[in-house]
Amino acid sequence: MAQQRKISAQLNEGHxxxxISNHQSEADPAVISLLLEAQCQYIGENIKCVAGDRVITDPLCKPFSMGRNLICVYSKKHxxxxxxxxxMKRKANTRSLKEMATLLRSGSQLIWIAPSGGRDRPDPSTGEWFPAPFDSSSVDNMRRLVQHSGAPGHIYPMSLLSYDIMPPPPKVEKEIGEKRLVGFHGTGLSVAPEISFSDVTADCNNPNEAKEAYSQAMYKSVNEQFKTLNSAINQGRGMEASISTVSLSQPWN
Structure with a gap:
């Protein structure tokens, strides 16, 4: 919970x-709030989630969106x-970016975004789940929005394990109305220390190389956290799965 407490303090200071996170289920915004409400209620209530348009158009997804603060965008995949x-979709995305820029200029904003552009899916050959690769342009867009907001800003890599609640179909589907199964299962959330753009990109030779390096550093951290959460939840190790860079605890402790 150390990172959560640090984030709360930074938000209180106007930062x-x-x-930057992976994404496993339409329930993820609710999962984040529920896991944080016992010790970080302010975060759970005030987080703003960048979400795909399907969370407000798919009848099965709508209930998970109720009561959440959403900024909707159209994924590149669709x-x-x-x-x-x-x-129309491009214009809508531009409006959403402008809205985020306006929010960030006011300070004390907390925004969750999954730069993969969709939900994680299992490896078709092994059936094992893993965070979907990040779109480096999406990561860089958020970094620049924060940088030019005028308020101090911080970007943290965050990992979620929640796919068993309502796994997506094995492949990306165009049509609304996917066949879905809802289950009862453990979930987990982990936030790692923020990653400095200047530290990661010090040896890069051009902006594109720097953009890719920063995105990969974020993804590497999210993936490492996900492996620890998987060990704790799906392999039954609980808090013993903690490692030096990922210290786990129960949300009600």
Missing amino acids: NIVL MNDDPELVD
């Missing part, structure tokens, strides 16, 4: 916080599903 809607 902006962005959580941008070209209907050629007639591409222009």
Whole structure:
């Protein structure tokens, strides 16, 4: 809980916080709030989630969106599903970016974003779940929004394990109305120390190389945290799964 307490203090001081995370289920915003409500209620109530449009258009997903603070965007994975809607989707995404920029200029904002552009899925050959690769442009867009907000800002890598609550279909589907199964299962959340862009990119030769290096550093941290959560929850090790960089605890302790 050390990172959560640090984030709470930074928010109270007017700083902006962005959580760069993987994404496993439409229930993830609710999972985040529920896991944090006992010790960090302010975070759970005030977090703003960047979410795909399906969370407000799919009848099965809508209940998970109720009571959440959402900023909706159209994922690149679905941008070209209907050629007639591409222009509308791009304009909507631009409005969402402007809204985030406005929010960040006011300070004390907490934003969660999954830069993979969709939910994690299992490896088709092994069946094992892993965080989907990040889109480096999405990571860089958030970094620049924070940098130019005028308020101090921090970006933390965060990992979620929640897929058994409502796993997505094995493959990305275009149509609304996916067949889904809802289950009762343990969930986990981990936040690692913030990653400094300047530290990661000191040896990079150009902006594109720096953008990729920073995105990969974020993904590496999220993946490491996910492996620890998997060991704790799915392999039954509990808090004994903690490692030097990921210290686990129960949310009610």
